Amino acid sequence: MAKKPTPKRKRKTIKKIKHPLVGIVMGSQSDWETMRHAAETLKKLGIPNEVAVHSAHRTPDRLIDWIKDVEERGAQVFIAGAGMAAALPGVVAAMTAKPVFGCPMETRVMGGMDSLLSMVQMPGGIPVGVLAVGRAGAVNAALLSAAVLALGDAKIAKAVEKFRADQTKAVPLTPE
Numbered sequence: 001m002a003k004k005p006t007p008k009r010k011r012k013t014i015k016k017i018k019h020p021l022v023g024i025v026m027g028s029q030s031d032w033e034t035m036r037h038a039a040e041t042l043k044k045l046g047i048p049n050e051v052a053v054h055s056a057h058r059t060p061d062r063l064i065d066w067i068k069d070v071e072e073r074g075a076q077v078f079i080a081g082a083g084m085a086a087a088l089p090g091v092v093a094a095m096t097a098k099p100v101f102g103c104p105m106e107t108r109v110m111g112g113m114d115s116l117l118s119m120v121q122m123p124g125g126i127p128v129g130v131l132a133v134g135r136a137g138a139v140n141a142a143l144l145s146a147a148v149l150a151l152g153d154a155k156i157a158k159a160v161e162k163f164r165a166d167q168t169k170a171v172p173l174t175p176e
């Protein structure tokens with residue numbers, strides 16, 4: 001198996017977006033391969049988003065600081081992706097009353113069932129909307145975030161409609 005290239009330089013500070021509407025957080029750099037699909041989908045829809053790596057277990061203080069900061073700068077919706085004992089979306093939901101969507105990562109030992117159950121079994125009172133395991137969930141978390149934002153933003157509503165119309169057109173009538 002080809003070895004992944006190591007990044008040349010580790011970013012010391014987060015790339016802050018001035019007015020992010022969506023905050024995307026993941027528990028590890030290793031989640032980015034999946035979570036980039038959430039960021040890319042939001043980009044296609046023209047929705048400003050900020051992406052960060054913070055772990056509920058490894059960097060809890062940093063995570064909480066980021067949630068408060070990104071919310072102060074305008075985040076209306078949060079997307080949190082994590083794997084294994086995936087507490088991340090639950091912690092985000094504990095710290096903000098904004099909608100939180102969880103993306104369970106596919107894992108080697110349990111195929112993502114561990115991540116899924118960690119996210120979906122939230123105690124009553126602190127909700128997390130959990131999407132599918134893996135890439136589909138990341139894409140759908142972005143689309144669901146867009147649908148929430150579209151309720152109060154005609155431009156985003158139009159972008160979501162166009163996305164869906166384009167998707168419909170792209171489905172072939174027969175296999176090619």
Ligand code: AIR
Nearest residue numbers: 027028030055057082083085086105
């Ligand atoms: N993780 C990180 N902190 C807490 C948890 N649950 C998750 C990451 C990742 C998995 O642990 O979200 O999916 C493995 O992380 P790593 O860094 O070992 O690849």
